[in-house]
Amino acid sequence: MLKVDNITAVRIADAQSVRPAAEAFRRIVEELGDFRIAACHNIAMKEPMVDATGAILASDVFGWTSHQNDRWWQNSRIALDSPLPAACRYTSEPFWCNAHGIHSHQRTAFLEKIDLTKFEARALTKAAIVAPVHLPFGQVGAVSFSPGDPECDDMSEAYAAFGDELGIYARTFIASYVPVMCRAQRVPAASHLSKREVECLRWAAIGKTDFEISTIIERSRATVRFHIHNASLKLDAVNRSQTVFKAAQLGYIGLNS
Template identity: 30%
Template structure:
């Protein structure tokens, strides 16, 4: 049985956290990333990952990855192993609507004879020893795998319910950012997107003007209107927001 005092404190923190998750002010992937980090810590995990569930033939892990706090080197090495689409995790998620909990290296390895020792090595450390995973769907039916990894034991029934609800609400918030990205793409003109892409590539306004065959004044005008449409205060914030929304 759980300690009532600890449970009360956790419930209070959980309620505060949920109020932040439900805030309409959360509109970007960066803000969802911050909330996912909070959720991960709130429930005693150390890392999280959200990825589109692969379908059909082999698909690279990095092509499916949406949000993650995994170390960059781990993402690269797991992508190189090319096992995500044939992993135990994906196979099990396809056959259940319930959350999964298990040893990370077993869930993220390939099934049966295709299993690879290198995956066991990647997830051998205590920091990502266990994984809690659920499959969630967008309103259009696209499937996503949501994982929390860490050195903790399996959550009990009550905590599993809290965790599932929290991840569901976070995922709904993330889906809003997808829709915001589509809306912003519709609002931004082709020239505004071109200017943002070249600026993200490190080009100055004068260089962009030469590339596009327009005046520097016009380039600046495009940046101002793009920033306004993206709800940004300056060019750099507009570029960062456009990148997070996958517009450029």
């Protein structure tokens, strides 16, 4: 049963509390079942999660050994080749997966299209429960819970019993780690785009030229350029592409719309 005290225990307040929170996370998860935790605060980066002294949490707290196959955070192909982070890019809900499919409470067409060939070699496990953690500025973290038994390839019962609970602990742990231990994003905190600036950027994001945008919104090209330039100044962007990117990071525009 989900306990408020457990959520509080895995929440990180400052650098000194990273290790105690990680240790609490491991203890809580071990009480639920025989799981191995693999936590990543940003699937796009190689840097592992560390405590205040720089010790790597994966090996020092979560029990991954010095054996080469266990040092998953040193594998540069994981982020691009493994189906686990691939699935995390397309859903924000916990799921479990094996070589036969990616399973979640809600059917998602994107997940059904992910390549699962040579699953074990690419995911470094036969099965796992995975909790994606979508953060501000487009950052995606993830925590996977693989079975202690390396031969286990079915986590359907564990997912049904603990999937949502593990997801809450994972999100609390990762979301509180990032502002404490990671460098701040280079996006002005007080930036506020106008309705017209957002409208121009929304069309620019799908490839429309200034001329095409001017026709759509019934304004001159100079006006379109003016709004996009103003947006770039507010977002501290160096060009049109970065302006669109930062606007998407802040949720002003949706790149999938």
